[in-house]
Amino acid sequence: MEMEGFAPSGSREAELLQKIDESRLPRHLAVIMDGNGRWAGSRSLPRVAGHRAGIESVREIVESSARLGMEALTLYAFSVENWKRPRSEVRTLMALLKKYLRQELGQIHANNIRFLAIGRIRELEASVREELRHAMRVTAKNTGMHLYVALNYSGRAEIVDAFNLLLRERRKNGDTAPVDEEAIARRLYTSAVPDPDLLIRTSGEMRISNFLLWQIAYSEIYITPTYWPDFRRLHLLEAILEYQKRDRRYGGIQAPCEGKP
Ligand code: IPE
Ligand code: IPE
Ligand code: MG
Numbered sequence: 388m389e390m391e392g393f394a395p396s397g398s399r400e401a402e403l404l405q406k407i408d409e410s411r412l413p414r415h416l417a418v419i420m421d422g423n424g425r426w427a428g429s430r431s432l433p434r435v436a437g438h439r440a441g442i443e444s445v446r447e448i449v450e451s452s453a454r455l456g457m458e459a460l461t462l463y464a465f466s467v468e469n470w471k472r473p474r475s476e477v478r479t480l481m482a483l484l485k486k487y488l489r490q491e492l493g494q495i496h497a498n499n500i501r502f503l504a505i506g507r508i509r510e511l512e513a514s515v516r517e518e519l520r521h522a523m524r525v526t527a528k529n530t531g532m533h534l535y536v537a538l539n540y541s542g543r544a545e546i547v548d549a550f551n552l553l554l555r556e557r558r559k560n561g562d563t564a565p566v567d568e569e570a571i572a573r574r575l576y577t578s579a580v581p582d583p584d585l586l587i588r589t590s591g592e593m594r595i596s597n598f599l600l601w602q603i604a605y606s607e608i609y610i611t612p613t614y615w616p617d618f619r620r621l622h623l624l625e626a627i628l629e630y631q632k633r634d635r636r637y638g639g640i641q642a643p644c645e646g647k648p
Pocket of ligand 1: 420421422423424425426464465469480590615
């Protein structure tokens with residue numbers, strides 16, 4: 388695909404971009420941003436230095452995904468299990484989130500991106516909630532990419548929340564009809580967008596870590612050894628190219644190749 392100003396001509400990024408089929412981009416990309424601590428450790432730096440460096444990757448992946456024309460990008464930033472970490476690390480992560488929002492909101496808004504925090508947001512500290520609410524308010528009417536940032540997030544908790552919402556509504560309406568998948572899917576945090584086509588996990592761990600359990604039923608999974616702070620536009624393009632080579636069968640059979648009997 389062609390895209391002016393996306394990558395300098397002759398660069399590896401420009402070369403990869405050429406190979407990407409514009410008509411088969413993932414509509415929704417989800418990312419487990421992992422490996423900040425190991426990135427820092429490999430440089431004999433404290434873990435928080437990895438989180439700080441990871442912000443630059445977030446900036447670049449958000450901007451690139453929007454420019455490529457994706458409908459949704461969901462970033463796993465803080466899980467309900469991450470509270471087990473030392474208090475000082477949690478505090479730094481929350482401070483970095485606020486800093487990121489303050490610094491990047493203008494650019495996010497200028498790129499017509501709609502910012503949405505997902506997870507049990509009410510359990511976050513007040514100053515973080517306020518910053519998130521502000522970002523959501525400012526970008527609420529934007530019509531471009533949905534940027535979901537998963538905070539105090541758990542895939543199981545999301546399904547529980549959807550069930551409870553459904554139960555409340557059914558009690559109110561006196562509805563006793565059987566529940567179907569659609570009824571649950573419509574009450575998930577990301578119900579406004581299609582399920583992720585592509586799930587990327589950085590830093591090599593072969594697990595899901597409680598991320599988007601319902602929505603990734605048929606997502607293509609791409610795991611790269613690259614640590615999150617090193618994961619940039621080039622790596623995103625590599626992942627998309629690999630995704631475009633996959634044969635998504637959804638339980639069916641391979642599409643027949645032309646010329647074959
Ligand atoms: C991802 O990097 C960031 C968060 C989970 C908040 P990690 O902090 O998990 O880094 P590693 O996995 O320990 O290297
Ligand atoms: C997953 O990474 C959560 C986020 C990226 C926010 P973790 O580092 O918390 O996951 P585990 O502990 O390796 O499964
Ligand atoms: Mg980790």
